[in-house]
Amino acid sequence: MSNSDNKFVTITINDKEIEAVPGSMLIDVADKSDIHIPRFCYHKKLSVAANCRMCLVDVEKAPKPLPACATPVNEGMVVWTRSERALTAQKDTMEFLLINHPLDCPICDQGGECELQDLSMEFGSGSSNFHEMKRVVVDKDIGELVATEMTRCIQCTRCVRFGEEIAGMREMGATGRGDRMEIGTFVEKSLDSEISGNIIDICPVGALTAKPSRYHSRAWEMMQTPSIASHDSVGSSVKLHTFKQKLVRVIAAENEDINECWISDRDRFSYQGVYAEDRVEKPMIKYNGIWKEVDWSTALDRTVENLTEVAAKDIAVLASPRATLEELYLLQKSMRGIGVSNIDHRLRQIDFNDQESAGAFPSLGMKIAEIENLDSILLVGSNVRKEQPMINHRIRKAALNGAKVMCVNPMELDFNYEVDTQRVSNPVEMINTLAIIAKASYTLSKNKIPAGLKDLFTGVRVNKIDKAIAENLMKSKKSAVFLGNISKQHPGYSTLRALSKAIAANTKSTLGYLSESANSAGAWLAGVVPHKKEADQVADVIGKNASEMLSRAKKVYVLLDLELERDSDNPQQAKAAMNQADTVIAITPYANKSLLALADIILPSAAYAETSGTYVNTEGTWQSFKAAAKGSGEARPAWKILRVLGNKLDVKGFDYVSSKDVRNELRELCKDINNENSVSVEGIYTKLDDVPTQCLYRIGNVGEYSGDSLVRRAAALQKSSPEQNAVQLNSKEIALLGLKDLVDDNSKEVTTVEVKQGEVVVSMPLIINDYIPDKCALLASGTQSSSLLGSAFGEIEITA
Amino acid sequence: MATTKTILSKHETDEIDRWLERFPKDKAQSALLAALRAVMHEDHYLSTAKMDAVADYLNLPKIAVYEVASFYSMYELDEKAAAKNTIAVCTNVSCMLNGSDGIVEHIEEKLGIKMGETTADGEFFFKVEEECLAACCGAPMMQLNHVYHENLTNEKVDELLDAVRSKRSLKDKEAS
Ligand code: SF4
Ligand code: FES
Ligand code: FES
Numbered sequence: 005m006s007n008s009d010n011k012f013v014t015i016t017i018n019d020k021e022i023e024a025v026p027g028s029m030l031i032d033v034a035d036k037s038d039i040h041i042p043r044f045c046y047h048k049k050l051s052v053a054a055n056c057r058m059c060l061v062d063v064e065k066a067p068k069p070l071p072a073c074a075t076p077v078n079e080g081m082v083v084w085t086r087s088e089r090a091l092t093a094q095k096d097t098m099e100f101l102l103i104n105h106p107l108d109c110p111i112c113d114q115g116g117e118c119e120l121q122d123l124s125m126e127f128g129s130g131s132s133n134f135h136e137m138k139r140v141v142v143d144k145d146i147g148e149l150v151a152t153e154m155t156r157c158i159q160c161t162r163c164v165r166f167g168e169e170i171a172g173m174r175e176m177g178a179t180g181r182g183d184r185m186e187i188g189t190f191v192e193k194s195l196d197s198e199i200s201g202n203i204i205d206i207c208p209v210g211a212l213t214a215k216p217s218r219y220h221s222r223a224w225e226m227m228q229t230p231s232i233a234s235h236d237s238v239g240s241s242v243k244l245h246t247f248k249q250k251l252v253r254v255i256a257a258e259n260e261d262i263n264e265c266w267i268s269d270r271d272r273f274s275y276q277g278v279y280a281e282d283r284v285e286k287p288m289i290k291y292n293g294i295w296k297e298v299d300w301s302t303a304l305d306r307t308v309e310n311l312t313e314v315a316a317k318d319i320a321v322l323a324s325p326r327a328t329l330e331e332l333y334l335l336q337k338s339m340r341g342i343g344v345s346n347i348d349h350r351l352r353q354i355d356f357n358d359q360e361s362a363g364a365f366p367s368l369g370m371k372i373a374e375i376e377n378l379d380s381i382l383l384v385g386s387n388v389r390k391e392q393p394m395i396n397h398r399i400r401k402a403a404l405n406g407a408k409v410m411c412v413n414p415m416e417l418d419f420n421y422e423v424d425t426q427r428v429s430n431p432v433e434m435i436n437t438l439a440i441i442a443k444a445s446y447t448l449s450k451n452k453i454p455a456g457l458k459d460l461f462t463g464v465r466v467n468k469i470d471k472a473i474a475e476n477l478m479k480s481k482k483s484a485v486f487l488g489n490i491s492k493q494h495p496g497y498s499t500l501r502a503l504s505k506a507i508a509a510n511t512k513s514t515l516g517y518l519s520e521s522a523n524s525a526g527a528w529l530a531g532v533v534p535h536k537k538e539a540d541q542v543a544d545v546i547g548k549n550a551s552e553m554l555s556r557a558k559k560v561y562v563l564l565d566l567e568l569e570r571d572s573d574n575p576q577q578a579k580a581a582m583n584q585a586d587t588v589i590a591i592t593p594y595a596n597k598s599l600l601a602l603a604d605i606i607l608p609s610a611a612y613a614e615t616s617g618t619y620v621n622t623e624g625t626w627q628s629f630k631a632a633a634k635g636s637g638e639a640r641p642a643w644k645i646l647r648v649l650g651n652k653l654d655v656k657g658f659d660y661v662s663s664k665d666v667r668n669e670l671r672e673l674c675k676d677i678n679n680e681n682s683v684s685v686e687g688i689y690t691k692l693d694d695v696p697t698q699c700l701y702r703i704g705n706v707g708e709y710s711g712d713s714l715v716r717r718a719a720a721l722q723k724s725s726p727e728q729n730a731v732q733l734n735s736k737e738i739a740l741l742g743l744k745d746l747v748d749d750n751s752k753e754v755t756t757v758e759v760k761q762g763e764v765v766v767s768m769p770l771i772i773n774d775y776i777p778d779k780c781a782l783l784a785s786g787t788q789s790s791s792l793l794g795s796a797f798g799e800i801e802i803t804a
Numbered sequence: 805m806a807t808t809k810t811i812l813s814k815h816e817t818d819e820i821d822r823w824l825e826r827f828p829k830d831k832a833q834s835a836l837l838a839a840l841r842a843v844m845h846e847d848h849y850l851s852t853a854k855m856d857a858v859a860d861y862l863n864l865p866k867i868a869v870y871e872v873a874s875f876y877s878m879y880e881l882d883e884k885a886a887a888k889n890t891i892a893v894c895t896n897v898s899c900m901l902n903g904s905d906g907i908v909e910h911i912e913e914k915l916g917i918k919m920g921e922t923t924a925d926g927e928f929f930f931k932v933e934e935e936c937l938a939a940c941c942g943a944p945m946m947q948l949n950h951v952y953h954e955n956l957t958n959e960k961v962d963e964l965l966d967a968v969r970s971k972r973s974l975k976d977k978e979a980s
Contacts, residue, residue, distance in 0.1 A: 174865035174868060176867070177865075177868065177870060178871060179870050179871050179874040179875070181874075189867065190871075190874070191852055191866075
């Protein structure tokens with residue numbers, strides 16, 4: 005039966021008639037019909053290599069067996085995947101593959117989940133015709149994340165193709181030739197890609213395995229629980245693997261709409277932080293400067309006392325945007341229930357000028373999967389590759405399809421695709437650059453410039469490059485302007501927002517936020533902002549924002565999973581506020597030295613993977629997950645702690661039985677919320693002074709692995725990103741510091757410099773980075789050394 | 805980084821530029837074989853530093869250079885191959901049938917080194933040639949510094965090796 009419109013062809017596999025799109029590969033068609041063909045080199049997200057020959061099948065009229073992964077289907081094709089000819093071919097291939105593969109599965113970390121092991125059970129023979137020595141490949145160390153055992157490699161080249169086609173940087177390759185060909189990096193180097201760990205998932209054998217979890221337990225001893233990654237705002241699907249209820253490792257799960265089948269290294273290896281040494285196991289109260297472990301009811305009663313004996317306006321409530329939706333909602337509900345209005349999660353933001361004009365939550369404005377169909381994209385203050393690796397992956401796909409990617413940033417960035425324009429200037433200049441593009445967009449669209457924007461445009465001369473950016477957006481059928489994490493931390497965020505909105509409106513582009521954390525969107529919906537209650541309702545009393553709560557000390561602070569010296573814009577200021585406060589109540593899985601010094605009550609909460617909950621990602625998708633691992637000691641899921649607290653505080657409506665009840669209540673309230681980002685262009689803007697000439701200006705966007713308490717405790721990730729702990733300057737500035745010989749001879753050992761911000765001086769390693777503009781220093785936030793410094797953006801002094 | 809100084813010599817960059825001209829702008833990889841040849845000509849082997857420099861010069865991933873360099877046996881990756889003269893005796897079927905084993909033995913004895921080694925004075929590198937050099941009709945044969953010599957006998961080998969050696973030594977003498 006052939007279709008008249010030729011959209012489909014009919015083929016027969018193992019006597020079963022199947023309709024298929026002409027030209028699609030036999031292996032795909034078979035997969036869709038649940039007919040399994042063995043394979044090693046084929047991967048549906050990678051190009052066809054057809055080098056392993058494991059997928060040989062018997063095709064009628066073909067003189068010899070054909071590889072199903074490289075054979076397009078045709079009308080009337082008749083295929084047998086298990087005929088004698090097919091099976092002989094598959095068995096022979098298996099024998100060849102095993103010639104050089106060690107038969108040491110019992111000591112291989114992949115044992116039990118190895119594609120080669122599985123297929124050799126089915127197609128392998130008990131003996132081999134090959135009696136010579138097996139070859140041995142000497143391993144190279146490729147970093148902290150991926151362990152290699154290249155003697156086990158079957159040279160399917162999946163990892164090589166992954167580097168070129170997905171990661172956009174070739175790190176693994178095939179060197180040598182013939183029987184001496186080896187897969188590897190050739191020289192000893194650690195993998196640099198931010199998504200390198202995916203080669204562990206795709207390697208069909210035990211050649212590439214996860215270093216941190218190596219030899220911890222066997223595949224068949226582990227339990228698998230689907231979950232959601234907790235760092236960036238993508239909300240990638242992951243699978244958590246636990247052994248005796250302890251998290252052992254994390255692998256990618258498939259979710260075509262969100263992360264396809266890849267995850268970032270951050271999402272894969274951060275779980276190590278769950279078992280950090282400073283986990284708290286028991287509630288604790290500080291009596292006269294000495295910590296005492298107490299039982300839950302004592303701790304909660306004391307908390308209630310502390311909260312009720314001061315006026316509600318003297319209480320400040322701060323929460324991590326990584327907390328679950330349920331936790332954030334119950335926190336908000338209980339605190340607003342006792343009249344507290346100072347509540348916020350935006351600890352790295354300092355410019356709140358236009359918060360009232362924002363929409364229900366900072367949204368991407370489209371689906372993540374739609375990014376790859378865009379024709380042009382303007383990134384404003386975004387290091388998307390490190391901030392949201394899986395969004396970068398979609399932008400990369402768009403770029404490979406010909407989309408123009410343009411950006412306005414305070415430093416040049418290393419993209420893994422062709423970028424049309426990178427407009428780089430110091431953070432203050434950045435606003436002017438964006439103003440030029442905005443002005444050009446008004447000229448092009450012939451829209452009237454609103455009065456509010458006029459003074460931003462005075463003295464602004466449109467140039468060719470910036471005009472071209474506006475033109476590209478304008479010409480494109482589908483275009484978007486995305487504001488990233490750097491914008492959000494920027495002291496002129498409201499101005500960047502208004503200008504971006506203007507550009508988006510004039511060029512008919514979508515305005516979107518690449519928001520910071522796994523639950524940034526959820527925090528808004530749960531009402532953890534001073535001006536809004538849950539579900540976008542205006543708050544009865546508008547409270548203080550995070551920055552105000554920390555610049556003027558309050559009497560009582562309630563912190564949910566926060567380490568203020570690392571999680572807030574200005575660690576010095578935050579610590580001073582805590583020092584002045586009467587009581588600091590911390591609901592937290594961890595208690596580091598700084599928290600022990602500053603807090604008065606610690607309520608131990610469950611860490612990542614130990615609690616059920618929900619995250620709302622940047623596109624507005626609600627994703628719930630179950631707990632996978634057992635909590636530590638007496639620690640309890642934070643939503644349960646808050647439920648009890650709400651009851652003890654006599655706030656109504658706190659009789660939830662499960663986290664699901666909490667979620668369902670909020671879900672119902674949020675049912676009419678859309679993902680429009682309604683920023684008013686007429687807002688009030690923050691005016692910034694010019695970058696000072698006598699000292700340097702700090703660019704303090706969050707370090708790659710420093711964004712939250714979990715990832716900061718992930719040992720392997722920390723080791724693999726030493727540069728986040730350094731200060732980076734361009735050669736010119738380094739020469740001005742009198743360190744010219746460092747510029748001339750890069751190979752010298754690390755130089756340390758003294759960095760002064762506020763009253764504090766810290767020694768830090770110095771790195772040359774000519775991507776940084778003059779008069780600026782890149783010094784990441786969230787790191788150990790920056791936890792002693794001041795605001796992420798602002799003046800600093802550096803001396804040799 | 806935007807502009808990096810290259811450690812490639814003038815001869816090497818000139819040679820690469822000359823080849824680059826022959827290929828479309830976005831196909832710099834096409835000049836890779838020639839670029840590595842130019843480095844071989846200067847250094848007699850490919851150091852990692854030079855391969856990295858070639859990668860940067862042609863804007864290729866480093867691994868792409870390592871792959872090509874390690875694929876072809878005409879490139880040497882070991883520093884010990886960096887002798888003044890390279891001897892490659894074909895030991896493939898035709899040559900073997902015509903006595904290449906004897907030639908190899910003779911050279912090893914004469915120079916006091918094994919195949920794959922370099923003489924102490926840095927004069928000769930005796931390469932392990934793995935492929936048929938496509939001169940079977942003149943077997944046994946060898947390649948001495950890219951020049952083919954066929955129908956070898958021990959005497960002929962002596963003559964040839966002494967000639968290159970003395971030519972070099974003479975030149976060295978003149979220079980000093
Ligand atoms: S290391 Fe694994 S993925 Fe890479 S080529 Fe070898 S078997 Fe394939
Ligand atoms: S899967 Fe088809 S050849 Fe490897
Ligand atoms: S076998 Fe020696 S040249 Fe062919």
